[in-house]
Amino acid sequence: MATSNPSVFLLTVNGQIEGADFPEYDNLYCKYCYVYGHDWAITTGLEEGITQITCKSSLSQTLVWNFPLETSFKSTNPSGWPQLVVSVYGPDVFGNDVVRGYGATHVPITPGQHTRTIPMFVPEPTWKLQKLTGWLLGRRPEYTDPKVVAQGEGREVTRVRSQGFVTVSFHITTKDMKKMGYDTGPCNLQTAASVDQPCTF
C-alpha cells in the first residue's frame, strides 16, 4: 500500500465496555460483537468477545466490567460503518441464564475519545401465558441473532422492553481517511470531547 496513494483507510477502536446500569439485575456478563458492511474487514483484534460476570457492590449499584476493546478495521467505503452490538446476560431467579438486554451503537466516526451510553432492551414475549412460562422455565424470548439490533430490517415485527444502560468508552484513531476524501470532523480533542454525549448516570 503506497502511503501517498492509499486504497483503504484504517479505523482503530480502542476502548472498553466500562460497565452497565441495570437496576434490577445482578451477576451479569456482556457479549459484544461488531457489525459492519461489505467493504469492511477486521485487520487485528477480536471481532467479538465475552466479559466476566460482575456483581454489584454494596456501595455502587453500577456493574463494572472494564472490558477492553481493541480492534482495527480497514475499509474502502464508509458505508456500513462498524457498529458495536452488546448483549447482556445473567441468571434469573431460578438460575437460568437469560438475556438482559440488547443494544447497539455506531463506532464514533470522529477521532478522539468518546463515551457512549447504550440503552438496552429485550424482546417481549408474544403473549402473557408465554411470559409466565418463559419466566418459569427461564426461556425468555431472544433474538435469533444479536446482530439484528444493528439493522432495521424486520424490526417492525418485534416488541421490546427497555432494560438498562451499558456504557462504552471509545478511543478512535483513523488513518488515511482524509487522504481518501473523508473528513470526519473535528480532530481537536477538546472539541471532540465536548461534543460527546454526557454520561447519564
Add this chain to the structure above:
Amino acid sequence: MKDTEDSEEDSGETLKRTLRAQRQRRRRKLLEQSSVKESQHDDEDEEEVSAVQDQSVKEEPAEKTVALRPPSGSRRGYSLKPLPVSSSQKLDTFVTRHLEEKLRAARFKGESLQQEKEVSADPASRLQSLRGRDRVTRFDRETDSVKAEEDDVSVALSARVKFKEAAKRVNQGLPTANEAYNFFTFNFEPEPAEETEELRRKKRKQKETTEKDRDEDEGEEPEEDDKEDSQDPNENQSEETRLVPTEEDLFIIDQSARDFLEVKKAEYVGVKKRAARDSELLFTPSFRKAPTSVKLPENVKPRFIEDEGLYVGKRPSVSFTNETILENRLLKMEEGLEWFGDDGRILALPDPIKESSTRPPLFSMEGDLNPAIQTVFRKAQKSKYAADPEGDYQLDVEVFGLVFSHHPLFSREHVLASRLCQLYHQYLTRQQNNLTGHLTDKLNGLRNALGNMMKIHREESLTLSLQQRISEYSLEVRDTRQLRDSEQEKDRTLLKNIIKVWKEIKALREFQKFTNTPYKLLLRKENVDPASDQQEYEEEIQAEVMELEAEKEEDYQRSLAEYRKQLEEWKLWRKKQKAKRKKKKKKKKSQKLEDTTEDEDEEQEGSELEGPEDGPPKPQPPERPDFDAIEQQVKEKASKIRRKPGEAVLIPVLSASGNITDSELCPRVEVSRRQEVLRHSLFIKILCNDKKVSKTDSRPLGTDFRVHFGQIFNLRIITCPQSINLQVFEDTGSSSSLLAQVFVPAPEPSVVTGSASLEDFEFSSNQRVMFDHEGVGSDVPLSFEADGSNKVVLLTSGKLTCGVSWGVGDDDVPLAPSASQHPGVKHSGLGHLDAVTSIGASGLYDMKKIGEWAKQSRLDPNDPKNASIMQLLKVASSGEVTAPEYFRLEHLQEEFNFVTDEELDNSRRFRLLRLRNQGVKEFRNYKFIPALENEISDKVFQEYERRLKDGETVDTREHLDSHRALVAKYLQKIQESVMNRLLFAKHRFLLSDLVVEEEIPSIGNKVPVLLKAEKLDSLEHPRQNVRERDRADVNHMLKILGINLFKLTEPKRPLKPQRKERKKVTAQNLSDGDVKLLVNIIRAYDIPVRRPQSDKAGQSSQPAIHGSDWYLNQVQVRPFVEVSFQRTVLQTTTADGPNPSWNEELQLPFSAPNGDYSTSNLQSVKDEVFINIFDEMLHETGVNDKERGPSIHTQVEKHWLGSVRIPFSTIYSQSRIDGTFKVNTPAVLLGYSKERSHGANSGYDLLRSVSEGAFITLFITIEPQLVPGEPVREKFDSQEHERLLQAAEKFERKAAKRYPDRPCITTVIDLNGKTVFITRYIRPLNPPPEFLEAFPNNPQEATTLVARFVSLIPSLPDQVSFSGVCDLWTTCNQFLTLLAGDEEEHAVLLCNYFLSLGKRAWLIIGTAIPEGSTAYVLTHEQSRYLIWNPSSGQFYGQYDTFCPLQAVGCLVDADNVWFNIQEYASPMRMSFDVSKRKLWKPFFSGSFPHPGLSSVQPEELVYSRTDEAAAAELQDRIEKTLKDKIMEWRPRHPTRWNRYCNTTLKQFLPKLEQSRGQDVAEGHRHELQRLLGDYRVRVTAAQTHTESVEANTNRHVFPPDLRIPAAHVLLRDPTRHRGRVQHRRPQHPRIQRGVRPGCALLVDVRDVSLKAFQRRGFVRAGGRGEFAQPGRQLLQGEIGDLLTSRQIQVLQRTTSSKKRPAGITTIKKYIYCIKTTVLPHSLWEISSKNNL
C-alpha cells in the same frame, strides 16, 4: 472591602479573608455586648470618628504598598506571604503565637508610635504622618514585621476579627495591653446601637466630604458607603472592626459556647417604611396599557406594515395583561425601545403553531385501548350503488313557481301585456345599470382630461410621448362617445316601444270593450329647465362637433402627409425618368443629328406614357373635409337619439292596479277562455338522472298566468347527479301533457341551502295549440293589425323560478360531494383554501389554472407559505419562454445534487455499489469495492455484461441439443420472474425470523381460527361445535402447562431417548464449518450377496471354486457404507451379512457456495449426498517377502453394491430425513446375486423375497437445524371464482387444523403465477401411440411402459430451480416441452395417461421418503389398489411394506378432491374407497357442487419423431465427453479403449433395456459372462437423466467413487500407497498401482422424446491384476417397443496375473472405452405446439 478593591492580584484570597473577618467580627460584637458594660460618653463619637479616620488612613497606604510591590520584591511582602497561604486554623494559631512573641518585643515601639499618632492628631497632617510612618516601617526591621503583622491582620487575618476582639476583651484586664492600646480601647469601648452607628457613619461621611483636601482617594469612600447601605446592618461593623487594631487577635486563646450566642432584639421595620423602601427598590409594572407614543421613538407615528400590504405573520396569542406588563417592564429598561416594532407593539415572530396537527394520533399497541377508539373489523362490502362509496348527499330542489310569458290561453290583450311587461323589465334593468349615465360621465371625464392636457402644454411643444397620449385620449373619447350614442339610442327606442305597446293595449281594450289584464302604464313627466337644458344640449353638440372636426382634421393631415410623401416619390421618379430621357436624347443626337425635336417630344411623350406604368402613379391630393356637414350630421343624430332640449323627461311606471272586467260583462268567447284557464292546472315533475324523483302538487293556473308552488324537495343521493330536470306538466282536467322541460345544472358544492338564491329558467314549448275562443293559442300566426298583416307566431314560453342547492347536515356540514367528484367543476368559495381541492391535482400542472386560482383566492403574495406558488406564477407570467412545463415541489433539488445523473451512471464504483445493493448474482457478496474509481477494472463487469447479453443468445454447446438449450433459457426466465415475485416477500419478516421464543402452541392464535371455522361450520352442527371448542381450549391449555411443568422433572438421560425438536438457527449468522450434515446409518436389508465363483463360466478350476463357494457362503457379504458429500468421504465400519446393522453417525461438514448461508442460497444448493454400499473383499496375497519371513498379506477391495442419492435441498426443506430407502442397485451386478442363497435356506426366504432390491435405513439431518424457507406468503391472483377460492382456503385450513401432518392441496400456482384449482390438471391424455401398439394384448405391459416413460423424464425440484419454496405446476404439454419437472408434474402426467388407458386413477397428495410432501398416483385394478411412484416408474401394492409413501393427505381426480379424515394416514392402514364420507371428506359435496371447471390441459398431446441425425450426434457427443472426462481424471496414465468389449456389450445392452432396469435374467448374465470370456466381470447398471452433458459428466454419469475428483486422490504419492496397499486399501482400486484394474465404460443413450437419459453400468472385477482389459460394446438392438433409454454400462474387470492360469495374455494397460448410442427408430419428439 478596600482590599478587594485594591489588590486585584489575589482577590480570591482577600475574599476569603473578608469572609472570615466578617464571621469573627460578628462574634466579637457578641462578646462585647455581653461582657462589656456600655458606658458611653457623648464626646466619644467624635473621638471615634477621628480614630476611624486614622485607622482607615493608616490602613490604606499599607495596602497600597502591598498592591504596588510584588510580595517577593520587598521584605514586607515576604513577611506577608505566608499569611495568606495559611488559610487553616492551625496555621493561624501557630502564626498568632509566633507573632505574639514578636509583638511583645515590639510593644514599646508600638507605644511610642501611638503617642506619635496622638500627637499628630489633626487630620490635615495625618497622611503625612502616615507616610512618615510607612517609611519608618521600612527602615526599621523590627517594627517592620510588627507593622506588617498589623497591616496584615487588617488585610488578611481580619477573618478572626471577632476572636481578636474577644481576645482583646479578655486581655483588656492586662495592664500592659491597656497601656499599649489605650488609644484603641478607649475608642472602641462603647458599642453603639445600630442606629447610632448609622448616624455615626453618616457623620463620618459628612466629615469626609468636608475633608476633601485630603490626598486620599475619594472614589473609594462613597462606593464603600453604597455597598454597606445595601448590606446587613451587621456588616456595617466590618468597617468598624477593621478599624480595630488587629494585634488583638494574637490573644485569642479559647472561646466559650457563649461566643456563638447572639441575643438581640427582634427587628421590626414599620410597614410604611418598608413599603417606602420597597417602592424604592422594587418596580411593579402597571396593568394599564402604555400609550403608543411612549413605545416609539419621539416624533414617529406608528406604522402598520400589514396595512401597507406587507405580510405579517399571525402573532402568537398572549394574554392582554401579560403583554401590557411586559411592555411596561420593557419601557422601564434603558434599551427597552428596541423591543418595540414600528407599530408600537412588541416584536414577535409569527406563531409557529399549526392549526391542525400534522402527526396522526398515536395509539398504544397494548390492549388497553379506549373502547371508544377501538377498531372494529368490518368486512369490505361492495356498494350496492357501485359508483360512489362516499354517498349520502342531500340535494334540495326548491320549486318556487312559474310565470308564463306566453300561453295558448293568452288573450290578445295578454300577449300585449306580457310584451309590455317584458319591455318594462328591460327598461328597469337598463335604468338600474344606467349605462348611458356611466358613459356620459366617462366621456366628460375624458374630455376634461384631454382639455387640461392641451391647456397645460399649449405653450410648449408637445413631446412625442405626450402626443401619443393625446392621441390615445382622443381615440378613447371617440370610442366612448360612440358607445354612449348607441346606448342612448337604445334607451330612446325602448321608451318609444313601451309607449307604443301601451297605446296598442289601450286601443285593444277600447276595441274589445273589456279588460283582461290589470296593467296600467303611467308616464311621469319630469320637467327640466329649458334654458340650461338647451345650453347643455348645444354644448354637447359643440363638443362633439369640435371633436369630430379635430378628428377629421387629423385624418386630413395624415392623408395629406401621405400624399406629400407619395408626391415626393413620384417627383423623384419623374426626375430620374427625365435624366434618362436626356441621356437618350444625347445619344440620339450623336447618332442622328437630323432628328427633330418633335420626334423627341413624341418620344418624351411615349416615355411619359410608359413611365406611369413602371413608376408610382401621381397621387391625388386628399379632399378637405366638409366641416359644415359635420355639424349637420351631429345635430341630426342628436335629435334622433336624444331628448329634445326642453322636452320633459318621461319615466314610465307600470302598475298592475287596473281592474279586470268581470266575466259577466265579457263576450262569450272571452268567458269560455276564462273558464278554460280555470280548468288548467300545472304541476312539475322533478327528475334526477332521468329518474322521476318527485312531483309538486298540482296548482291551478291563475288568471295572470302565474303559478306558485313554493315547495322544497330534499333529494337524498349518493352521487353528484348528472342532470336535474324539472318537467312542467299541464293538467287539463282529464289529461296532463308535458309542456316543457327545464334542465337545472347541478349546483356547485359551495351552494348550500340558505345561501342559495332562486334563479329563473326560461322554457318554451313548440306545441301547436289552437282554440275557438279568445285564447290566442300557441304556434299560431297572430296579427294585431286590422288588416291581418304583420303576423307574429307566438310559442308557449315562460320562466320557472327554482333553486337547487346542497343540503346542510345536522352539524352544519354541507351534504355535498367534494369538488373533485363534481362533474362540472367550477370553482369558487371552498376552493380558496387549498389549491389542490380547488383545481384538482391535475390542475397543478396547468399554469393558467393555478394563476386563475391564485387570483380568485387572493393569495397573500408575502405569505411564505405561498412563496413557491408565487414564484411559479411570477415565472409563468413574466414570459412564456421561461415557464417550465412541470411543477416541481423541490425546485432547488438540482442545486443539492453532488453530481449529475450521467456522472453517477458512468461511475464504475457507483455502478458496482448499485449492483451489489440490487443483489445481482455476481456482485451480491462482493467485498471491498475499491474506494477509488480507477482501481475498478472493467473486467469486473465483463461477466455480468456477458450474462446480460447472453440472455438472448442461446449457447448450444452446453446442452445436448438446441431444444434443450431453449428450454433451459425459458426456465431461467421463469426463474427470474418468480424471483422477482419472491423478492418482496423475502423482505417481510415474521416474529419467528427475529425472535426465538419457546415454542408454546398459542391459544391466542388458535382461538380466532377456531372461531372462524366454527362460524363456517355452525350451520351444520352449531351447539356441539361450541362445546367441543371450549373443551379443546381448556385441554390445550392444561396440556401446555402440564407438559412444560412436567419437563422440569423429566430425567436427564432417559432410557429410550426421543428425538427432540432442536433450536432452529436462521442462516444469517452462520459461516463455513458451522453447519454439519449428520448421517445416521442404522441398518440395511437384503444386501446382495456374493455369488459363488462357479458362475464364472468357462473357468478351468471348477473344484477350487466349489471349495471357495462354501467359504463364500459363510461370508456372504461384508458391507460397509460410504457417505460422500461435498468432497468429504466418510465410511462406517464393516458389518457382516446381507442384513447388517451399523447404527453409526457420520458427520460431514457443509459449506454453502460463496459462503452465503441465506435461505435462498441454501435452497439452491445442488449438492447431493451419496450413500454408497460397498462390499469389503479380503484377498490373501500369500507370501511375497522372503527376507522378512513368511507372512500373509491381505488385500482389501471394495466392491460397489449400490447407492442412495439424496439431494441436499431435500434434506434442507425436510430438515430431517428418517426412513428406509431402497438402494439403487445396478441392474447387473456380476458376482453378486440378490437371492438370499441357492436353496440352502428354506421357505423363510421365499416369504422375504417379495421385496426386490436392497434397503437401507437412514436418519439424516443438519446440525444446527437450519430454518427451511417459508412458503411464499403472497397471495397470487387468480381467475378462479372468488367463492371457489374461499372454499378452497377454508378446506385447506380445516384440514391443516385437524391433521397438520397430512398435506392438503386444493389450489396450485401455474407457470404464470396464477392460482388454479387442482382438479383442472387432471384430464385423460393420450400416451405415445407406440406404447399401446407395442402390447396390444397386454394392457399391463403397456401400463408399466407408460410409467417407465414418465419416470424417465428428468426431474428437477422446484426448490432448486426457483430458489424459493414456490411450487409451480406445469400442464402436461408444458412439462413435456420443458422436459423437466417436479414429482407433481410426473404424477399428473402419469395419472392422465392412466385415465386415458381407461383405468381408475387418482393423484395422491401425501408424504413420502425421501421427497417429503409429494404426489403419487393411485390406480384401482382388479379389486386392489396400486400406488405408483411417478419418478421411478415403480408401483407398489397397498400393503407393500417398502412403499415409500408414508402418509396420504388427499386424493384428486378430475372432478373432486378428497381429504383423508381416517384415523391413519399410512396407505397400509387405510381404505381408499372415496365413496365413504366418513373416511374421505370431499371438497365438492351436495352443499357446494362442482361448478364444472374446465381443464387447463390440452385436448391431446401431439408427439412427433425425433430427428435421427440429431440423436446420432447427441450420442457421439455424450460418448466423447465421457471419454474425455475419464482420460482427464487419469492424467498420468494412458487410457486405451477396448473395442472388443464394445462389441460384446453391444449385444447385451438392449436386453438390459428390455428388462426395464429390472434384474437381468439369469440367462443374460450367463451370456454376458460368456461373451466376455476370460474376464471376471461384474456388471452394474444405473440410470440417470441427462440435463446437460457437462452436468452429467460431473454429477450423474459416474458413480461417486469414480467421480471423487481425480486430482484429489490421484495426486497422492503412489509409492506410499504401495506400501500400505499390502494391508488395507480403502481407496478405489483404480488408483492402486499394484492392482491396475481396468475400467470399461459402456455408454448407451437412447433418447425418447428428446429426453435423453442414460443408463449406467459399472462393472468391476476385484483382484489384484497386473493388467486390465476393459471392454465396451455398443449394443444397438432392435427394441422397437422401447422408447426409453439405455444403460451406460461400465464393465470393469481385473485379473490377477498370479491367479490367472498360464496362457492367458496379460495386458498391462488401462483401457477404457465409451460409446453411446441412440436408437434411431425410438426417438420421439413432442411437437413444439406449446410454444414457449
